[in-house]
Amino acid sequence: MLANGATLGYKEKEGSSATYTDLPGLKEIPDCGVEPEKVENTCLTDKNKQYENGIGDLGEMKYKFKYDNTQATSPYRKMREAQDSGKVLSFQEKLKDGTITEYDAQVSVKRTGGGVNGVIEFELTMSVQSDLKITDPA
Numbered sequence: 001m002l003a004n005g006a007t008l009g010y011k012e013k014e015g016s017s018a019t020y021t022d023l024p025g026l027k028e029i030p031d032c033g034v035e036p037e038k039v040e041n042t043c044l045t046d047k048n049k050q051y052e053n054g055i056g057d058l059g060e061m062k063y064k065f066k067y068d069n070t071q072a073t074s075p076y077r078k079m080r081e082a083q084d085s086g087k088v089l090s091f092q093e094k095l096k097d098g099t100i101t102e103y104d105a106q107v108s109v110k111r112t113g114g115g116v117n118g119v120i121e122f123e124l125t126m127s128v129q130s131d132l133k134i135t136d137p138a
Contacts, residue, residue, distance in 0.1 A: 003029055005096035008063055010082075013090045013104050020092045023075040025066035027121065029093065032101055034058055034132070061126040066119070067111060076122050079109045088129050098137030104130040 006029050009020030034056035042049045069076045082089055086106065093101045105126035114120040 001095070001097060003095075007094045009092045009094075010078075010089045011092075013088050020090075023065065023079070023124075025068055025075055026063060027066055028064035030061040030063060030126075032061060032093070032132070058128045058132070061105075061128065063124040063126070065122050065124060067122050075124075076109065076111070079107050079122075079124050082107050083109050091126070100135040102133040102135075103128050 006026060007022055008026050008029070009022045011018045011020050035058075036056045037054035038051050039054040040049055041052050065075055067076060068074045071077075083106075088104050088106050090102065090104050103126075105128045108125045108127070110123045110125070112121045112123065
């Protein structure tokens with residue numbers, strides 16, 4: 001499946017029943033999932049080391065966007081405001097097949113550099129503050 005058609009929306013986390021506001025200009029979505037830590041748990045009677053999955057590490061997730069700062073509602077500006085406030089926002093990523101991933105995160109924003117015939121983008125990095133809630137297509 002192509003990534004084409006994927007969207008990312010956000011809303012205020014606290015006490016909000018509002019719908020998600022789409023962040024236009026999404027160009028790239030990150031890997032998404034939990035990588036549990038491998039914990040060694042070998043007994044003295046074992047012939048080989050034994051391992052169990054420990055707690056998960058979501059790492060950081062980076063989304064890439066087209067840079068646009070022409071309006072107060074531009075994703076670059078809105079996400080910089082969220083970064084400056086330190087707020088935890090709720091996010092919803094939708095894939096073309098209908099898969100939905102929801103989570104809460106604090107964000108950081110970085111504008112990329114550019115050169116001759118090079119586009120300027122911005123990276124939206126998520127510090128995830130919740131479990132991932134994945135809803136499969138109907």
